[in-house]
Amino acid sequence: MKSFLTVLVAMGIIVTLSDAYCWRKIHKPGEAKDGCTVNGKLYPLGHIERTEDCYTCDCNEAGMECCSLFHTPVAYDKKKCKVVFNKERCDYDVVQKKDPSKMCSVYARVG
Known part of the structure; x- marks a missing residue:
């Protein structure tokens, strides 16, 4: 026992x-000037506390990194x-x- x-x-x-499941996407030059897209939804540049699909992300012009919540x-x-x-x-x-x-x-x- x-x-x-x-x-x-x-x-x-x-x-x-x-750690939670994480993934990273590298943007092509000019691809993310307005923000980052996750599953068809555009999010602003910067830190995203929670997406609609339950990820927390950091978005910048170079790329996006997200981890599951x-x-x-x-x-x-x-x-x-x-x-x-x-x-x-x-x-x-x-x-x-x-x-x-x-x-x-x-x-x-x-x-």
């Missing part, structure tokens, strides 16, 4: 310290539960398939 708790605590620490659940009861993206919170909810009003336990997430 102690070993299981140790592993569980270690996984929680690792998941907490992990969410982490994807990977360890949960896949037979009894399903993953649903909550756009208001920019996070995934793991809920019971039979009763989506009830949450499921998640043991690990990746960014």
